[in-house]
Amino acid sequence: MAQADGMPQPRAAPGQPCVFKLVLLGSGSVGKSSLALRYVKNDFRSAPPTVGCAFFTKVVDLGAESLKLEIWDTAGQEKYHSVCHLYFRGANAALLVYDITKKDSFHKAQQWLQDLEKEFCPGEVVLMLVGNKTDLSAEREVTLQEGQEFAESKRLLFMETSAKLNHQVTEVFSAVARELLQREGDRQGQARRGDAAVVLKEGPARQAKCCAR
């Protein structure tokens, strides 16, 4: 939901977890749908290429806190590239997925980052680089170090996964969810401090807007 300052804010009905929009971006066949399917339904199967966008939801339980992720799985085929931009508007988080056995998919993930940098302010969206298909490490074209170094240089979260073997898939989404809650907590803290400053200046109390969690 866009706010006056243009920052996408999570939504929350009273008593319900905050809802965050997460978008999966990357070349065709890197495993975006497989990661979503593995995470949401703990399933792995070959499916035809995504057309346009597929949509999943999942409540993430992080112990004391929970949140709901709306997962937008975009189509990676080049012919859908321009449509994907429509889907990442209003996103709170993005996974930039590449296939560790395809160097060009690593470069494409970097291009997606450039596109996101044009659309969002720094720090506005939680970004994670994900190198998928670690079960095919014999065919690896992108080293772990290359992924790590690029992620560090751009201050992205980073993990390698295998949707096929269910390796680090939950960890990816949990890490993003933790970061989203952390940033949301910081944002609310800042808003409260801002409100307190206004109260000191203007007198009568004004209630802080916050999501119910």
Ligand SMILES: Nc1nc2c(ncn2[C@@H]2O[C@H](COP(=O)(O)OP(=O)(O)OP(=O)(O)O)[C@@H](O)[C@H]2O)c(=O)[nH]1
């Ligand atoms: N070996 C292996 N194959 C995988 C893995 N993840 C996905 N695949 C396979 O890679 C192919 C493409 O997977 P998808 O999940 O459809 O890829 P996608 O990125 O959603 O593709 P688009 O819909 O075209 O954007 C399928 O044959 C999957 O079974 C993985 O971790 N390991």
